[in-house]
Each structure stands twice: as structure tokens, then as C-alpha cells.
Amino acid sequence: MKSRPGNLAPHNESLFNAVLSTLDMVVFECEEDSSEFRLQGLPPEWWRAWVGPADCTMLDLGRCSPFLQEYLTSAHLAWAGTPGATEKSGPWTEPDRQGGSMTLEATALAIGSKKLVLIERLGSGFKEMGTIVQRARERMLAEERTAKAYRKTETHLISKLEVSERTKDDALALLQHLGLAALVLDERGHITFASDRGLEILGMTAEAVIGREWEQALPLPEHDRMAIRELINTASDRRKACVVGIEGPRPSWVEIEVHGDPCHPGRHIVIVHDRTELHTLRRVLNEQASFHDLVGKSPAMLRTYQLVRDVAQVDSTVLIEGETGTGKELIARAIHSCSSRKHKPFIAANCAGLTDSILTSQLFGHKRGAFTGAVNDQQGLFEAAEGGTLFLDEIGDIPQQVQTALLRVLQEKEITRLGEAKPRKIDVRVVAATHHNLSEDVVRGSFRADLLYRIRIARVQLSPLRERREDIPLLAQSFLGQICTATGKTIERLNPDTLRLLMSHAWPGNVRELKSAIEFAVISCKTKEVLPIDLPPEIISAPVVPSSSVWIPLPNRDEKSRFLAALSDAKGNRTEAARRLGVSRATFYRRLVELDIDPR
Amino acid sequence: MMQKKVCMLGGFAVGKTSLVRRFVSNVFSDHYHTTIGVTVEKKSVTVDDRDIMLVLWDLYGEDEFQRVRDSYLRGSSGYILVMDGTRKATLDTALALQQTALRTVGTVPFISIINKADVRSEWEIDERTIEQLRAQGWTVLFGSAKLGQGVEELFVALATQLVHAAPIP
């Protein structure tokens, strides 16, 4: 290196040096045809510290730093380009001699023919910028780390959620597969879950129940709501299921079981069983206990109901046989109601105790003047029943002549009014009834055999009440209800002793007698319960079968007193006494002998 | 001795300075001190019995505010693309920088390294992505400036390519 003073500012060297010092800058001029540069003016302190003594004015800049070496190759761009063009190096860092570093920036420019390189040390402004960049980047890194941590937690949670969702799905699938109908209630009684089957049974949608309080969501009558509330509040070991009715468009009956949630105390699992079908079956069974005003579910009655249904399907004449009071007319009405004629008239006629001509005129009608008192043309009951059913009660009592006319009507399906010659077509179904044994009447000659066969095409035999005692409670309760409704009294039940008395009575007057007895009792009754004292005296006086609701045939000792009572009630009339006891006269006589009773 | 300018390119804080310092001075600091501008370091390596002086230009990391100056890249014989395995976005920066380098210095040898292999469990760059890079002709190395793993190999690998790319004097 040669030592030579700078020649850029020969006229005012001190000013030039002051400018350089202020800008912290060193200036070089490129030597023509050489890789050497000539220092211009006084270099700042840092330059001397970095490169060496200040008096070294000629130097190969490229050797000072690899960065400069590289940079100088591009400095030619500025020197060769348009005048005034500059080429900046961009900042670079160099170690200083003190073990620190400094950031420098070089600028190449040409002034006239002079090729110059200015190197400045980037000062506090640059440092500040560096600090800002540093802080910004640290901040970005920190944010990235936080975001990453969030993402990680999120992924972790999502995978956990997925696992628990899967577990839940599996449990649900199992639940649905088993068809288990279940609801889950939280601590506040809100429904948090409902299985498909559960919703199906309740006839509700998930939207309608989930998140809602069970008391509001489930359409239950108040008493059922109370029952469930009680169930929930009962200690688990004492909980029993309860059956409730769900109201709504599709009413159903469900059995509710409540269990504490083993995982979450305070929550409850409600298991729902559909009992609607069972209920329906039960109801059908109960409905079978009555049939068109007929009451009873004894095998005999159930058989009768079926027979009535069968007979109603055909149009043939029916004979109903049964003791007095067994409800023969009810059966006739039931046949009519079950038949296709149900919308047409049902006419009932009692044939007992009527004379030949009155009965004929009543049944077939008459022409005006046909007999004394026949002031008008009059249609008979057959015509009145046109299209419907004519019920002839006590057919065994009709006189021979009417029997003949009736037979003809049944055969020809036409009637001739009394006093007329021209028959009229009729379409009437005849249902006849009798308490006689018509076969015996035929043997005795009082009833036409051909008529019997004509009317007995179908046959319904009604059992006396004593032969179907199991129907007595049902009948009694039913009559009690009817009579209370009619009279406006509120009597809730029959006292067990009362029922026992009713069960053991012979009921010679059958159902009719039972109904009168209940009517009597309702009138006498002063409490909510029919007591034995309320019953008619003849029933109270009969001995009571002890503490059994099922009828047991009375022991002999009681039977003897019953026979005696019946004889005295009938004032010694044996036929009447036998009737009251509900036995045939032959049986009555035989038992009198066996029981050692003197009929007088 | 053959001298070759090599630029260290990559997003900020991927470990460019750390790789250079590990290679040149065998030191490492957990402290992050961002590079402003460029720092030039030199170190020679021997490839096929030939010494080659690597002039390593450790540039400031590129981000959305600071694009790398073309002038820094000029005259490079090769470059190293550094990515941070724990930050997926640094892969995109490396891809963009490779395009810049291609524009500025043409098809010179380059090697990419996914740094911070010591925390592999935290990596966001997955195997599939790496395979895709390799499929498009990239040399992808893994390394850790912190542990010194793969650092020497990185520079030697590039030097080898530089030697083979340059005509024998």
C-alpha cells in the first residue's frame, strides 16, 4: 500500500473530512487499470480499527472482505451505466477487531471519470430497525407455537371426542339393536337422551323431548305424572314399576321403570315398556264380560255371546229357552243388533194370557169392521216389524189356532189381516222365547210339533243364574252402577258380606230378581257401601257362606233350612217353593224326602 | 484453492446461521438472533483430495416483509435451502426461494435440508411431502444444527456437486 493524501477535495479538505466523519463513511476511488483503490479524505475510526493504519491509502478492497470482493464485481454496473447511477451492496456484517461486529453498506457511483466506492457503517437507525424485525419475528414464532399447541390440543380433543363418539355410537347401536326403550334424565329432570324405540313407544320425536323437562315433554295425566315423580323420588331398592297412560293422537299404555344412573348420581335412566297390547287384550277380555247389555263372563255366558253372534249371521227363526228372568228379551235384542236387520225395527210381543182373536189381530192386523170394535184398518206387529225382528215371548202360551196361522206365516212369508182375503208379503225375522219345555208340550199335545221345528231352527238356551254364580259380582256391580246413575245416588261398592249373601242366594227369579234386589238395596242404602242389611229380607235370611268369594254348594244343614224357608215363603205351595229354589219339582220332592222335611 | 460462493436460503429462524456456525465454528446457541443483511463466513472442505473454499453467505431469512435481494445471490455457485421441520410454512418459503435463485443464478447445484431433526416428533412436514420434493429432483437431507447431525454432510455434499459441476483447472 502506498501512502498518498486524498485528492477528491483539495480545495476544502477539512470540510470534506467533517462530512465523511458525520456520515461515518469511507470513500475510495478506483485506480485506473488496477484492482487497487485510493482512500479519499480521512477515514473514520472504525475503518482504521477494521483494516489497519489510516496512512495506508492504497489498498485492494476485495481482499478486505469476501463480501466486498463479490460486491465489487457488480460495482462496474454503476460505473459503466448512466452518469449518476448508483449500485448499493445491501447491508452486510463484518467482525471488528474487538470481537464484536458491525453492519456496513457499500455504494458504487461514478462522478465524471472517477469511479467511487463509499462504505458507510449503518448506525443507530439501522440497529433500531433490526430490533424491530427481531421482535416481530420472535413474536411470530411465539404465536406459531401457541397456534400449534392449540392445534395439538384440538387434534387431541377431537380424537378423544371421536373415540367417545364411537363408544357412544356403539352403545347406541347396541341399545337400538336390543330395541331397548330408554330415556335419560339429568339432575334437573330434563331429558338428555331418548332411544329410537323409546320415542316410538311414546309416539314422539327427538326434537319434542330432548332438552325438555320430562313433566312437560310427556303427555301424561296428572295422576300418572305424580306416580312417576314418586318413583323417581323413591330410594332405588324400593322402586317398583308403574303403568301410565300416554295421551295424544295414538294413546298408549306404558310401564315405567326408573333406575339411578350408576355413573352420575342424581341422573336417572327410565326404561319404558309398551303395554298397550296387553292393555287392549285386557280391555277386550273385560268387554267380553258384557255384550249388548248382557253382563257376565262365565263360560256359559261367553258361549251364549258366541252363539248370539253366530245366529245373528243367518236369518233363520230362533228359539230362546230359559227360566223367567234370565234375560231372554235381551238375547233377542242382541241377535237383532248383531244382525243385518239392526237398522230396522225390533218389535217385542208377549203372547202369554192373550185370547185367540186378540193375539191374531195383534200379530197380523185387521180390517175395519172385521170384529166388533175394529173401527179402523190396523196393521199387525208382523207388518210393524217389516224388515226387522219380531220377538215373540212366551210362545208356548199361544193358542192352537194362532199356532196354525203363525206356522203359515213362517212358511209363506206373508200375512193376511183379519177380515181381509188378500195376503201381504212380509220380510220379518222371528225370534221366539219360552220358559216351557216345548218338547213336553208337544207330547202333551198343547203345542204343534211342526211349529216347534219351524221355530227351533236355531236355539239359544240360557242358564239360570244359580248355574253361573261367578257372574253375580259383575252383574251386581253393573246394576249398582246403572241404578246409581238413574237415581243419582253415589254408592261405590258392595260390602264383601253383601256380596257373599248375593253369591249364596238361589235366585229363582234369576237376573231380574238380582236387579230388583240391588234396586231395593240402593234405596235402603245410607252409606257409600251396600251392607247386607240393605238387601231384601228374603236374601238376608238365607244363610251366609263363610268368608269365600267363590260359590260353594251349601251344606245339607243349610239346605234344609233353605227348603223350609222357601216352603214358608211360598205359603206351602210346593211348585212355587221349587221355583224359588230354582230346582225342578221332581228334584224338590226328592230333596224333601232326603232332608226329612214334612211338606205340611 | 477453488473458492465457491454458496448462499444459505430459507425462511426466518429455520437455522441458517446455526448451520453455518456449527459448520464453521462448531458452536450452537439456543438463543435466536435474527440475521440482518448478510454475514459471510468461509470454510474449506476436501472433496476427492481437492480442497475447496466455501464462501458461505448467510442471508437474512425471507418472510412476507423482506424479500431476498437478487444482488446477494449473484455470483453464487450453489445454494442451500433450509427448512424448519417443525414449521410447515417454511417449506413454501423454500419452494419460492428456489424459484428466485433459479431466476437469478440459473441452474446451479443446490441442496435442501430439513433442520431441527432433534425434535422430529414435532415435525409438520410429513414423509409424503418429502417424497414429492425428491420426486421433482431435490436432494433433501435431514439435520440438526443443535446436535451437529448432518451438518458436515450437508456442506460436503454441496461441495461435491460444485466440484463435479466445475471444470477441473
Ligand SMILES: Nc1nc2c(ncn2[C@@H]2O[C@H](COP(=O)(O)OP(=O)(O)OP(=O)(O)O)[C@@H](O)[C@H]2O)c(=O)[nH]1
Ligand atoms: N431444536 C433446534 N433448534 C435449532 C436448530 N437450529 C437452530 N435452532 C434454533 O432456531 C432458532 C433460529 O436459528 P437461526 O440459526 O438464528 O435461524 P436463521 O435461519 O438464521 O434465522 P434468521 O436469521 O432470522 O433468518 C434459534 O433459536 C436456534 O437456537 C436445531 O437443529 N434444533
Ligand SMILES: [Mg+2]
Ligand atoms: Mg440467521
